[in-house]
Each structure stands twice: as C-alpha cells, then as structure tokens.
Amino acid sequence: MADNAPESQETLSNLLQETRRFAPPAELAAAANITADAYEQAAADRLGFWEQAADRLTWSRKWDTTLEWNPPFAKWFVGGQLNVAYNCVDRHVEAGNGDKVAYYWEGEPEGDSRTITYADLQREVNRAANALQELGVRKGDRVAIYMPMIPELPISLLACARIGAIHSVVFGGFSASALQSRIEDADAKLVITADGGYRRGNPSALKPTVDEAVANTPNVEKVLVVRRTNQEIAVNDRDVFWEDVVAKQSDQHEAQPHDAEDPLYILYTSGTTGKPKGILHTTGGYLTQTAWTHHAVFDLKPETDIYWCTADIGWVTGHSYIVYGPLANGATSVIYEGTPDTPHRGRFWEIVQKYKVTILYTAPTAIRTFMKWGDDIPAKFDMSSLRVLGSVGEPINPEAYVWYREHIGASKTPVVDTWWQTETGAIMISPLPGISHAKPGAAMKPLPGIVADVVDDQGNSVPNGGGGFLVVKEPWPSMLRTIWGDDQRYIDTYWSRFENMYFPGDGAKKDEDGDLWLLGRVDDVMLVSGHNISTTEVESALVSHPKVAEAAVVGATDPVTGQAIVSFVILRGNAEESDDIGAELRNHVAKTLGPIAKPRQILVVPELPKTRSGKIMRRLLRDVAENRSIGDVTTLADSTVMNLISEKLPSAKSED
Ligand code: ATP
Numbered sequence: 001m002a003d004n005a006p007e008s009q010e011t012l013s014n015l016l017q018e019t020r021r022f023a024p025p026a027e028l029a030a031a032a033n034i035t036a037d038a039y040e041q042a043a044a045d046r047l048g049f050w051e052q053a054a055d056r057l058t059w060s061r062k063w064d065t066t067l068e069w070n071p072p073f074a075k076w077f078v079g080g081q082l083n084v085a086y087n088c089v090d091r092h093v094e095a096g097n098g099d100k101v102a103y104y105w106e107g108e109p110e111g112d113s114r115t116i117t118y119a120d121l122q123r124e125v126n127r128a129a130n131a132l133q134e135l136g137v138r139k140g141d142r143v144a145i146y147m148p149m150i151p152e153l154p155i156s157l158l159a160c161a162r163i164g165a166i167h168s169v170v171f172g173g174f175s176a177s178a179l180q181s182r183i184e185d186a187d188a189k190l191v192i193t194a195d196g197g198y199r200r201g202n203p204s205a206l207k208p209t210v211d212e213a214v215a216n217t218p219n220v221e222k223v224l225v226v227r228r229t230n231q232e233i234a235v236n237d238r239d240v241f242w243e244d245v246v247a248k249q250s251d252q253h254e255a256q257p258h259d260a261e262d263p264l265y266i267l268y269t270s271g272t273t274g275k276p277k278g279i280l281h282t283t284g285g286y287l288t289q290t291a292w293t294h295h296a297v298f299d300l301k302p303e304t305d306i307y308w309c310t311a312d313i314g315w316v317t318g319h320s321y322i323v324y325g326p327l328a329n330g331a332t333s334v335i336y337e338g339t340p341d342t343p344h345r346g347r348f349w350e351i352v353q354k355y356k357v358t359i360l361y362t363a364p365t366a367i368r369t370f371m372k373w374g375d376d377i378p379a380k381f382d383m384s385s386l387r388v389l390g391s392v393g394e395p396i397n398p399e400a401y402v403w404y405r406e407h408i409g410a411s412k413t414p415v416v417d418t419w420w421q422t423e424t425g426a427i428m429i430s431p432l433p434g435i436s437h438a439k440p441g442a443a444m445k446p447l448p449g450i451v452a453d454v455v456d457d458q459g460n461s462v463p464n465g466g467g468g469f470l471v472v473k474e475p476w477p478s479m480l481r482t483i484w485g486d487d488q489r490y491i492d493t494y495w496s497r498f499e500n501m502y503f504p505g506d507g508a509k510k511d512e513d514g515d516l517w518l519l520g521r522v523d524d525v526m527l528v529s530g531h532n533i534s535t536t537e538v539e540s541a542l543v544s545h546p547k548v549a550e551a552a553v554v555g556a557t558d559p560v561t562g563q564a565i566v567s568f569v570i571l572r573g574n575a576e577e578s579d580d581i582g583a584e585l586r587n588h589v590a591k592t593l594g595p596i597a598k599p600r601q602i603l604v605v606p607e608l609p610k611t612r613s614g615k616i617m618r619r620l621l622r623d624v625a626e627n628r629s630i631g632d633v634t635t636l637a638d639s640t641v642m643n644l645i646s647e648k649l650p651s652a653k654s655e656d
C-alpha cells in the first residue's frame with residue numbers, strides 16, 4: 001500500500017459476486033480417489049491423516065514422532081528414513097512397472113521426442129548419481145542446476161536426491177548475476193547446465209551465462225554440461241561433459257536412506273516482490289504432501305492417466321508436480337521443452353492430442369494468452385481425452401476459468417484452482433474434482449489436513465462474506481523449514497505478522513458459504529475512499545468484459561480518494577480499440593462491483609510487465625501510474641514491455 005494512504009477501518013472488501021457452480025461429473029465422482037469423509041477424518045485426527053499419507057511412501061525406517069513443533073520450526077516424521085529417488089523410481093521398477101512410461105518428453109523442434117520408462121529412468125538416475133559421486137559431490141553438498149526442459153533436468157534432481165546432495169535449480173531464463181547470487185548464497189560446488197535449449201524455434205544458449213556467473217564463484221569446482229543444441233561453446237578448465245562423465249558410469253547404484261528432515265532442495269522464490277529467498281525443503285514431509293496432493297487434487301489414476309504440467313522445472317510447480325509428486329505416484333507425465341506458440345499457437349493442444357493427455361495443469365497467464373489468441377485455435381484439436389484441468393500461479397479470473405473449462409475442457413471437465421507457494425511446497429487450498437461444486441475463481445477449501453483461515457489485522461477470523469489476510473494455522477508436512485542460512489528472515493517474513501500463524505502475504509475472502517477466494521498479494525491492495533479493494537476483483541471484472549483478454553490494476557495516489565484505481569488492459573484478438581473503450585470498461589466495472597471500484601483511468605496496452613514465471617508485476621505499473629521513474633526491471637521477462645507501456649502514457653487522462 002502507498003505510504004501516504006489513509007488508514008482503513010475495514011478488512012478487504014468483498015465486491016465480486018459469482019453465481020456459477022459446476023458439480024463434479026458423476027463418473028469422476030463415483031470413482032474419485034478422495035471422498036468427502038477425508039475432510040472429517042483429517043479434522044478429527046490431523047496427524048493421523050498425514051501418517052496415512054506418509055504410509056503411501058516406502059520408508060527404510062519408520063518414524064518415531066509424526067510432528068515436532070517448536071514454533072515456527074517444524075520437524076515431520078522424526079526418526080524416519082527414506083530415499084526420495086528410490087520412492088520416485090526404483091520402487092516402481094521393483095513392483096513390476098519398469099516398462100511403464102515415466103516421461104513422454106517432447107522437444108520444441110517438432111519430431112524431437114523421447115520416451116523414458118521407469119526402468120530407463122532408474123538406469124539414468126543411477127549413472128548420474130555415480131557421476132556426481134565421482135565428481136566429489138557428497139551428502140549435504142549443494143548443486144546448482146541451470147538447464148532447459150530436457151530429460152537430464154529431472155534426472156539431475158533425482159541423482160542429487162539419491163545421494164543426499166541438495167539441489168538448487170535456477171530457472172534457465174535468469175541472468176548471469178541472478179545465477180551467480182544464487183550459487184553464492186547456497187555455496188554450490190557443482191553446476192549442472194547445458195549448451196542451450198530450444199526456445200521460439202531457435203537454440204538459446206545457457207552455457208555463456210554459466211561461464212559469466214562462475215567466473216566469480218571460486219567454490220564451484222566443476223561445471224557439468226549436457227549437449228542439447230550442439231551450438232558452439234567455450235570450454236573451460238572446470239567443464240566436464242555429461243556424455244563423457246555420466247554415460248560411462250554403471251547403471252547400478254545403491255540408494256542410501258536419508259533422514260526425513262535431511263534437506264532435499266533449496267529453491268529461490270521467483271522474485272515478484274523483492275530479494276529472492278532460498279526456501280529450504282526436506283525429504284519425508286515434502287514427498288508425503290506432494291505425492292498425496294497430486295493423487296487427490298488431480299484424481300490421478302497412474303495406470304491410465306497421462307498427466308501434463310506445463311510449468312518449468314525451474315519453478316516450484318515443476319519440482320513438486322513434474323518431478324516429485326507424479327513420480328512418487330508412478331504417473332506417466334509429459335514434459336515439453338518449449339513455448340506454446342512454436343511453431344504455431346496450437347502447439348499445446350497438438351501435444352494434448354498426440355499423447356491423449358488426461359490431466360492438464362497450467363497457469364492463468366497461459367490461459368489468458370490462449371483466450372487472447374482466440375477460441376478457434378484449440379477448436380482444431382481433439383482434446384476429448386482431458387478429464388481434469390488445473391490452474392496455479394495467480395488468482396484465476398472467473399472468465400478465464402470458464403473459458404478454460406469450455407474451450408479446453410469441452411464444458412464438462414472440472415477445473416481445480418490450486419493455491420500454494422514455493423514456501424508451502426505443495427498444494428494447500430483447492431477444490432477436489434470428485435467432490436467440490438466448484439465456483440469459477442474460487443480455490444474453495446483448504447485440503448484435508450490443512451488448517452487455513454482468513455483473518456483481520458488483529459488475527460481474528462473474519463465471518464463469512466468478509467475479507468482479510470490468508471493465514472495457515474497449523475504446520476503442514478511440506479512446509480518450508482527455514483530460509484537457507486537465515487532463520488531470522490524466516491521468522492520475520494512469515495511468522496511475525498500474526499502470532500503462531502503462517503502469513504503467506506496473500507489476501508483472501510470467505511464467501512457466504514465459507515469458501516475461499518484468493519485476492520492477490522496484500523502489498524497490492526488498493527485503498528480507495530477508505531475501502532480496501534483487491535486488485536484481483538477489479539481485474540476479474542475487467543476480464544469479464546468481452547473485449548478484454550487481460551488486465552492489471554494498481555492504486556495510484558489521488559488527492560480526492562487517497563488512491564484511485566488505474567487499469568491497464570490488453571484487448572482480445574478480435575476486439576477493436578474504440579474511442580469510448582475507456583468509458584465502456586469503467587462503467588462495466590462500476591456495474592459489476594459497484595461505483596467504489598470504478599477505475600479512474602483505463603490504459604489499453606499491448607503487453608503487461610511479467611516476471612519470468614509469467615506473473616503480473618504491479619509495482620512497476622504503480623510507478624507508471626504515479627508518473628515516477630520505473631523501478632528495478634531486472635526480474636521482468638521482457639524489459640522492453642515497460643517502454644511499450646510508457647509510450648501509451650500521454651494519451652492516458654482522467655475521464656470523468
Ligand atoms: P516472490 O515470493 O519472490 O515474490 P512469488 O510469490 O511469485 O515470488 P511463488 O512461490 O512461485 O513466487 O508464487 C506463490 C504466489 O503465487 C502466492 O503467494 C500467490 O500470491 C500466487 N498464487 C499461486 N497460486 C495461486 C492461486 N491458485 N490463486 C491465487 N494466487 C496464487
């Protein structure tokens with residue numbers, strides 16, 4: 001909120017009313033993995049519920065204590081031992097499923113694909129684990145991974161997990177300085193990378209970025225390089241090649257058990273709000289919750305489902321729902337290397353058709369892009385295999401939800417809107433596809449075993465119909481254990497706003513039925529004439545106008561109202577920008593949400609500033625709206641976007 005904004009007396013306003021409901025398909029409900037009694041069972045015995053979920057894994061030694069809770073530090077399944085890679089790979093082979101496909105890998109260049117069975121994966125992970133050990137990597141050492149979406153990426157994660165090394169994946173789109181600071185913060189001794197990967201039809205180099213980053217990190221002993229694009233690269237003393245070091249290894253490797261609380265990985269948050277934090281996850285609780293939620297939220301049937309999560313493994317969604325959760329469950333997944341518009345805008349749907357994908361998990365930013373590109377594109381493909389659709393990363397606007405259900409899900413496929421964060425490790429709030437009568441835009445209820453609520457600024461639960469701060473009131477198995485090397489920052493960031501409650505930084509409301517709606521980050525909340533208005537509700541109202549594909553709103557200082565709402569909108573592919581579009585959209589918002597939420601200004605823009613994970617960065621738009629020079633743009637996916645927006649500015653005037 002702006003520093004000069006007046007104090008508000010209320011919590012977050014609840015303006016958006018949504019009456020559409022979607023019952024679960026009868027067939028899905030009848031055979032669903034999870035039935036409604038799971039909620040009651042978990043409420044009656046939360047730890048017992050998570051013990052049962054942990055029993056879905058194979059433990060080398062059973063735990064002594066389910067939870068040790070010294071707020072805000074949690075230990076789960078204390079005394080238990082397991083090997084995460086064994087759980088994700090070997091046990092499926094031992095169970096006779098070695099020939100089952102673990103990954104259908106689809107490269108961006110068409111025709112470039114690989115099928116990897118669980119037996120193949122076991123051999124590859126074993127070779128990589130042997131290679132890491134030969135390179136001097138030991139349990140507890142940190143390994144930085146900076147790779148394209150190729151099979152060697154999940155193999156590298158699993159090889160680290162197998163030997164107890166801690167991986168720190170850095171998204172392949174980050175700059176050398178971002179990579180360097182993450183290597184330094186974690187003090188990694190090995191970096192795994194590739195010459196490059198394919199993006200938008202061309203080889204895109206990664207190795208030069210690594211060279212630049214490690215030029216200043218003397219503690220990095222070796223750089224292990226996969227040849228993917230075969231582009232020309234500089235070879236330095238520290239470099240070793242996958243084809244030399246890994247390929248020659250034995251495909252046998254004895255997996256040692258690790259403690260349930262041994263670290264599994266560090267992952268730096270995506271940096272939407274500030275300096276990235278090294279989120280630390282451990283093994284037993286993390287694998288328990290990622291595996292259980294993947295089984296429950298997607299109703300995964302490992303024998304028949306083909307599951308595709310379109311995230312990059314560089315983000316937590318890829319860690320938890322491309323690698324650990326699906327593999328622990330013995331799922332068959334698709335991995336796609338490239339972008340959705342290469343070589344054409346139907347690529348995703350072509351992949352769904354090719355592999356007969358049954359479960360698709362993607363992000364609102366992608367869905368809004370597909371809406372913008374037009375309904376006719378997905379209509380060309382046979383997507384009748386789909387039976388569950390998921391969304392993650394931002395609040396999903398009701399209109400985007402309904403579009404997703406209609407145009408991707410043939411108006412019958414349930415959509416699960418999953419709320420969680422890097423810090424939570426796994427899904428926390430989501431409908432269950434065989435149970436929930438889902439509401440478009442609502443994350444509905446905390447999953448069984450999760451205790452979350454919406455509170456006012458004193459930490460008191462708000463009544464139904466009210467809005468405020470989302471909190472988690474009890475520890476959960478896959479929670480972050482700390483911020484790497486900085487317990488104090490962990491305490492300050494997440495546990496200081498409310499006593500003994502985890503504060504994720506997001507706003508939310510409870511509707512009249514008590515169902516939860518995420519309302520965006522509390523830092524983005526706008527204070528207009530004494531009312532706290534969420535960006536999400538105004539953006540959703542804008543997106544519900546047939547001409548709007550995407551919207552971002554911010555609160556800009558205003559002499560009359562404290563803050564006024566300034567909106568940036570992208571029009572749909574077929575919509576014309578008319579002279580009165582501003583008035584039309586402002587009136588539409590006023591009609592949908594009430595006059596209090598009427599934007600002061602509407603700016604039609606060609607693009608919105610987004611992070612590399614595709615999330616809208618509102619703080620930069622606030623700079624534009626308040627005529628300030630624009631702040632740090634280094635975390636933007638495309639820094640030229642801000643120029644495009646600024647060019648639009650002179651025409652932006654108040655329209656009252
Ligand atoms: P940083 O913490 O560095 O600013 P980030 O928060 O974008 O980065 P992530 O952990 O990837 O990094 O994103 C988690 C955040 O994304 C949540 O706190 C929330 O704001 C948003 N989010 C994720 N899923 C949903 C969802 N289903 N509905 C609403 N918001 C969501």
Ligand code: MG
Nearest residue numbers: 269421422505
């Ligand atoms: Mg965050």
